[in-house]
Every structure is written in structure tokens, then in C-alpha cells.
Amino acid sequence: GAGVSQSPSNKVTEKGKDVELRCDPISGHTALYWYRQSLGQGLEFLIYFQGNSAPDKSGLPSDRFSAERTGGSVSTLTIQRTQQEDSAVYLCASSRGPPGNEQFFGPGTRLTVL
Amino acid sequence: RKEVEQDPGPFNVPEGATVAFNCTYSNSASQSFFWYRQDCRKEPKLLMSVYSSGNEDGRFTAQLNRASQYISLLIRDSKLSDSATYLCVVNVGNQGGKLIFGQGTELSVKP
Numbered sequence: 001g002a003g004v005s006q007s008p009s010n011k012v013t014e015k016g017k018d019v020e021l022r023c024d025p026i027s028g029h030t031a032l033y034w035y036r037q038s039l040g041q042g043l044e045f046l047i048y049f050q051g052n053s054a055p056d057k058s059g060l061p062s063d064r065f066s067a068e069r070t071g072g073s074v075s076t077l078t079i080q081r082t083q084q085e086d087s088a089v090y091l092c093a094s095s096r097g098p099p100g101n102e103q104f105f106g107p108g109t110r111l112t113v114l
Numbered sequence: 115r116k117e118v119e120q121d122p123g124p125f126n127v128p129e130g131a132t133v134a135f136n137c138t139y140s141n142s143a144s145q146s147f148f149w150y151r152q153d154c155r156k157e158p159k160l161l162m163s164v165y166s167s168g169n170e171d172g173r174f175t176a177q178l179n180r181a182s183q184y185i186s187l188l189i190r191d192s193k194l195s196d197s198a199t200y201l202c203v204v205n206v207g208n209q210g211g212k213l214i215f216g217q218g219t220e221l222s223v224k225p
Contacts, residue, residue, distance in 0.1 A: 031211050033211065033212065033213070035213075035215075041217070042201070042215045042216060042217040042218055043158065043201070043213075043215040044215075045212045045213065045214070048210055048211055048212045050210060050211060056210050056212060058212075059212065091157060091158075095211065097211075101211075102148075102160045102163075103160075103211075103213060104160075105157035105158050105159070106157060107156070107157050108157055
């Protein structure tokens with residue numbers, strides 16, 4: 001079956017612009033996660049959606065970052081007023097609830113802020 | 115101190131070698147443990163979950179020591195295709211589903 005998909009695969013933007021990154025989770029997966037991986041760094045948790053519960057936003061690095069998940073499926077991560085340090089690969093993952101189940105990752109969006 | 119720490123790499127080994135990766139975690143509330151594999155410029159993929167009793171999957175053996183907060187991965191008879199970065203990953207039970215990743219250890223298996 002189809003895995004997690006993300007779009008765009010690559011995004012180059014200018015400092016100060018807003019960007020939106022999209023994630024389509026595996027059908028039927030109730031949990032959705034966003035992570036980012038900077039060059040040479042490990043994966044860093046950003047935000048987690050589980051069903052209809054309030055999202056865990058504890059990993060968002062600043063108020064320029066926000067995410068929503070509409071209809072319990074597709075999610076959009078928005079970065080406002082991008083900065084060069086936002087350059088990274090943004091990875092989305094989904095899993096069947098409850099926590100602790102295997103997370104399946106999408107191919108990521110490589111964001112470059114000039 | 116990082117929440118999940120791994121051996122620094124890279125590990126360069128010949129085909130057929132046995133290689134061991136070590137990992138420690140700091141949060142004693144951690145409940146689920148995994149090894150993920152990440153190929154260059156690809157997304158991470160689950161290699162295996164790690165259980166308290168230890169578990170084996172072919173050439174791969176994972177061990178967990180809760181008292182020492184230590185996780186290991188052993189690869190026997192390494193193959194060229196095992197070359198990748200191995201990520202030690204922890205889920206803290208009281209923090210929902212988010213995963214805490216180690217920095218990863220790069221393995222390069224040479225002919």
C-alpha cells in the first residue's frame with residue numbers, strides 16, 4: 001500500500017518568506033509526527049498529533065512554526081518568516097495509535113533558506 | 115547531556131565482521147526502544163524493536179538493560195548492504211508518541 005508522502009520534495013526560499021510543507025500519512029494511521037534533521041544532526045521532534053487530542057507542540061523551536069492536521073489526515077507544517085537556520089530536512093511520520101508503535105517516515109522535504 | 119547518546123562513528127569494518135553499537139538513554143521513564151536504519155539522504159526505517167528479554171532477527175541482535183539504561187545492537191557477518199547510519203531511538207511513555215533519536219552511528223562495510 002501507499003506509504004507516507006510529503007510535498008514538495010525540495011523547497012528553496014528566500015529569508016523572510018513563509019513556506020508550507022505537506023504530509024499525507026498512511027491511511028488509517030491516527031498518529032502523525034513532524035521531525036526535522038539538520039545537516040550532520042540527529043532527528044529533532046517538532047510536533048505530534050494523535051486522533052482528536054490536542055497536539056503536542058513541545059518541540060516547535062519558535063512561534064514562527066505551526067502545524068495543523070485537517071480531518072485527522074493531511075497535515076501542513078508552516079514556517080513563517082524563514083531564517084537560514086531553518087534549513088533542514090523536514091520529515092513526517094505516521095503510526096497506528098497507541099504510542100510506542102512503529103512510525104513510518106515519509107521521504108522528507110529538503111528546505112533551503114537562502 | 116543528550117537524552118539518547120550513541121557511540122560516535124564512523125565504524126569501518128570488512129565484510130563478514132561482527133560490529134556492536136552501544137546506546138545509553140537518560141530518562142528512566144522510557145518505555146519503548148528501537149533501532150532505526152537511515153541510508154544516505156533517505157528517511158529512517160525501523161530495523162527492529164528492542165525488548166527487555168533481548169531479541170534477534172537473523173544477523174541482528176538487540177539487547178536492553180533497563181537498570182543501566184543501555185541498549186545495544188550486534189550485527190554478525192556484516193554485508194556491504196549493511197552500510198548505513200544506525201539510530202538508537204527511545205519513546206518516553208509519559209510524553210506521548212514522540213521519539214527521541216540518538217545522533218546515529220555511521221557504519222561502512224568494505225569488501
